[in-house]
Amino acid sequence: MLALIVAGMLTTTPSSYCSPSGDLCYGIRRQRGAVVLRIDTFARYFGRYTLCVTSPRRRVCGRFPIFRTGPTWSSTVRWQRQFPDDGPGRYRVSWRLGESPLGPSLSFRR
Numbered sequence: 001m002l003a004l005i006v007a008g009m010l011t012t013t014p015s016s017y018c019s020p021s022g023d024l025c026y027g028i029r030r031q032r033g034a035v036v037l038r039i040d041t042f043a044r045y046f047g048r049y050t051l052c053v054t055s056p057r058r059r060v061c062g063r064f065p066i067f068r069t070g071p072t073w074s075s076t077v078r079w080q081r082q083f084p085d086d087g088p089g090r091y092r093v094s095w096r097l098g099e100s101p102l103g104p105s106l107s108f109r110r
Contacts, residue, residue: 017103026095028108035079035108039066039095044073050096051077056089061096085110 016027026039037051044066052061060083066075079091087110094105 015106015108017106019103024102026102026106028093028106034081037077037079037093038074039102040069040072040074041066042072044068046097049075049102050098051082052094052096053079053083054092054094055084055086056091057086058084060084 015029016025018025023042024039024045025041026037029036029038037053039049046066048063048065050061050063052059062077062082064075064077066073090107090109092105092107095102
């Protein structure tokens, strides 16, 4: 469901996660030169989710909608557009529903 490509400035450990049931997957990838944070679900389990990025300097969170994309639901967020670039270092990304994480955090180095 979620194809991930690691290239350029983006290195991840790991770069994706899928729930044990496979109904929900999310990940970090590079698309046309931009770092993209994406979530996919098989059904509309929720209308909005929280995405938090912890940079070397701070933690910033935002709420984002999820949209129908054919037979699945998904949301794509461009990191550079929605979150501050605090320079080189490790960036940790977490997908949440309210205060509860949807799974483990993922990270990339910039």
